[in-house]
Amino acid sequence: MKRYLGIIFICILVIAASATAVRSAETTAPQKTELLWPNGAPGAKGNDDVDKPSLTICLPSKETATGTAVVICPGGGYGHLSMDREGQQIADWLNSIGVAGFILKYRHGGNGYRHPAPLQDAQRAMRIVRSRAKEWDIDPERIGIMGFSAGGHLASSAGTHFQNNYYDAKDAIDKKSCRPDFMILLYPVITMDDSFTHSGSKRGLLGENPDKELVENLSNEKQVTPETPPTFLVHSNEDKAVPVENSIYFYLALRKAGVPAEMHIYLKGSHGSAIEKKFGLISTWPERCADWMKVRGLLDKKDN
Numbered sequence: 001m002k003r004y005l006g007i008i009f010i011c012i013l014v015i016a017a018s019a020t021a022v023r024s025a026e027t028t029a030p031q032k033t034e035l036l037w038p039n040g041a042p043g044a045k046g047n048d049d050v051d052k053p054s055l056t057i058c059l060p061s062k063e064t065a066t067g068t069a070v071v072i073c074p075g076g077g078y079g080h081l082s083m084d085r086e087g088q089q090i091a092d093w094l095n096s097i098g099v100a101g102f103i104l105k106y107r108h109g110g111n112g113y114r115h116p117a118p119l120q121d122a123q124r125a126m127r128i129v130r131s132r133a134k135e136w137d138i139d140p141e142r143i144g145i146m147g148f149s150a151g152g153h154l155a156s157s158a159g160t161h162f163q164n165n166y167y168d169a170k171d172a173i174d175k176k177s178c179r180p181d182f183m184i185l186l187y188p189v190i191t192m193d194d195s196f197t198h199s200g201s202k203r204g205l206l207g208e209n210p211d212k213e214l215v216e217n218l219s220n221e222k223q224v225t226p227e228t229p230p231t232f233l234v235h236s237n238e239d240k241a242v243p244v245e246n247s248i249y250f251y252l253a254l255r256k257a258g259v260p261a262e263m264h265i266y267l268k269g270s271h272g273s274a275i276e277k278k279f280g281l282i283s284t285w286p287e288r289c290a291d292w293m294k295v296r297g298l299l300d301k302k303d304n
Contacts (some may be wrong), residue, residue, distance in 0.1 A: 001033070004146070010187055013046070019119055024280045031056060031057060031058050032056070032057055033054050033056045033071060033105075034054060034055055034057065034127055034128075035052050035053070035054050035281070036052075036053045036054060036121060036124045036125060036128065037053070037124065037170070038054060038193070039170075041053055041107070041117075041120070041180075042117075042120055042167040042168070042170075043113075043115070043117060043123070043167075045112055045113070049191070050107070050111040050248045051107070051111075052303070053104070053105055053106050053107055053121040053124070053125075054104075054105045055071075055102045055103065055104060055105075055125055055128060056087075056088075056091070056102070056103040056105070057100075057102055057233070058069075058088075058091035058092070058094070058100065058101040058102070058103065059100050059135070059136060060094075060095040060096075060097075060098050060099065061095075061248065062137075064095075064096075064097075064098040065098050065100070065137055065140055065227075065252055066098035066099060066142075066298070066299050066300065066301055066302060067099075067137060067139040067142060067301065067302025067303075068098070068099045068100070068138070068139065068142040068143075068144070068293070068298045068299065068302075069099065069100040069102065069129055069133075069136070069138045069139075069142065069143045069144070070094055070099055070100070070101055070102070070143075070144045070145065070146045070184065071102045071104055071125045071126060071129060071143070071144070071145045071146070071155075071180070072086075072087055072090050072091060072094075072101055072102060072103045072104060072147075072151075073104050073145065073146065073147035073148070073151030073152070073154045073155045074087040074103070074107065074144050074148060074151050075120065075148035075149030075150050075152065076108065076149070076150060076151070076199050076264070077106060077111075077149065077150050077198065077200040077201045078108045078109045078110070078118065078150045078153075078190070078200075078205045079109055079110035079200065080108070080110050081105060081106070081108065081151075081203045082148070082274075083103065083105065084117045085274040085276070086148040086149075086151065086186075087103040088103065089274060089275050089276075090146070090148075090274070090275060091103055093225065093275055093286055097293075097297065097299060098299060099298075099299070100138055101279055101294075102129055103126065104121060104125045106118045106121035106122060106125075106154065107120075108150075108204060108205075109204030109205060109207070110172075110191050110204065114177075114205060114206060114207050114304060115205050115214070115218065115257070116166040116167075116208055118154050118157075118205065119154065119157050119158065119161065119166050120166045120167045120184060122154050122155070122157070122158040122178075123162070123166060123178040124147065124167070124173075124174075124178075126143065126158060126162075126176075126177075126178040126179070126180060127173050127174055127176040127177070127178050128144050128173055130143055130176045130177060130178075131172070131173045131176045132216050132303025137302070138179040138302075139302045141181055142181055142182075142298055142302070143180065143297075144180050144181055144182035144183060144184060144229070145158050145159065145180040145182075145183055145184075146184040146185070147181070147184075147185055147186070147188060148186045148187065148188070148274065149186070149187055149188065149189060149198070149201070149241070149242060149271065150189050150198070150201040150204065150205070151187055151188075152185040152186060152187065152188020152190070153188060153189035153201060153205070153218075153220065153233075154187055154188060155180070155184075155185060155188070156183060156188060156190055156220040156250065157218065157273050158178065158180055158183075158226060159179070159180050159183045159220075159228055159229045159231070160181070160220045160228055161220075161223065162177070162178050162179035163227075179227075179229065180229045180263075182229050182230045182232070182296065182298065183229050183230070183231040183232070184231075184232045185231060185233050185247070185250070186234045186235075186274075186285070187234065187235050187236065187239055187247075187271055187273075188223075188233070188235075188240075188242070188246055188247060188250070189201045189242050189246060190204065190219070190220050190221050190246040190247065190249065190250045191201075191217075191219040191220070191221055191222075191246060191249065192210075192214075192215045192218045192219045193215065193219050194217075195245075195247040196243040196246060196249075196284070197219075197246075197302070198241060198246075202215075206218070209214055210270075210290075211287075219239075219272075220250065220252070221249040221252075221253045224250070224253035224256075224259065225252055225257055226257050226258050226259065228254060228257060228259050229253055229259070230259060230260040230261065230296065230298045231250075231251075231259065231260075231261045231262075231263050232261070232263075232289055232292045232293075233250065233251055233261065233262070233263040233264070233294040234247075234263075234264050234266075234269075234282075234285045234288075234289070235247040235248075235263075235265050235266070235269070236265070236266045236268065236269035236270065236273070236282055237265055237266065237267050237268075238267070238268060238269065238270070239269070239270070240270075240271065240272050241271035242271055244265060247260050247263060247265070248263075248265075251263045260296075262288075262292050262304040264285060266281060266282040266285075268280055268281065268282065269281070269282030269283075271301055274293075
């Protein structure tokens with residue numbers, strides 16, 4: 001008799017889990033990927049997948065949605081993209097706190113694309129999300145950008161170079177602002193100056209022996225103004241790939257310009273830790289980030 005009762009109990013648990021999964025599927029929008037430029041990106045070198053930057057749209061459930069959105073720029077030294085660990089896993093976390101995530105597959109040096117192609121893609125991504133805010137139930141004034149490592153350089157470029165158009169307008173989407181409303185930068189490459197840059201990212205973005213003026217222009221700690229978006233920074237003191245000075249100097253520039261900023265420098269933690277618990281306490285940054293977003297009202301429900 002006890003055995004049969006056990007079997008019945010297990011069946012009930014399976015049915016309950018299935019019902020929960022069905023409810024989740026009903027309330028969470030399915031993911032889909034869309035090209036940034038359906039008719040071809042500016043400066044495209046061909047018609048292969050690597051020539052077609054895109055956005056993967058990851059929306060939270062309607063019940064939890066706050067109306068805040070984030071364009072996610074995975075890292076990879078401007079030579080490849082960490083689309084899972086610094087893309088999909090991050091979008092899943094954002095969705096869990098009611099934030100829409102848009103994973104950007106941008107062009108990079110690994111496929112023969114140098115500056116300004118990555119920034120063109122980031123600007124277009126910001127404009128697409130803002131132009132379709134109503135469709136995705138997003139507040140057009142609560143759209144941020146997030147970047148990891150070299151993706152942090154791209155995100156910080158979007159936040160410090162938004163006043164410049166890096167491609168010719170092609171449609172009504174390009175009439176929208178590409179300025180992020182906030183930035184979240186994880187162990188970011190900030191500077192192109194040799195003193196503390198990441199040489200691989202610099203080479204991937206600018207090639208060998210870049211023009212000194214371009215190096216200066218894309219050293220984003222030197223491009224901060226009072227209009228630069230509020231920023232959340234995370235880095236590790238023992239990061240051997242991207243020196244912590246990248247975040248420190250950017251934070252100091254933000255502070256000097258009067259831009260609200262919060263920075264967390266962990267004693268331990270290797271570069272590229274993303275959100276994985278195996279890297280220790282640095283993996284608690286999502287909690288700190290969520291707190292920062294709460295303080296800024298980014299996790300409040302959007303007014304309809």
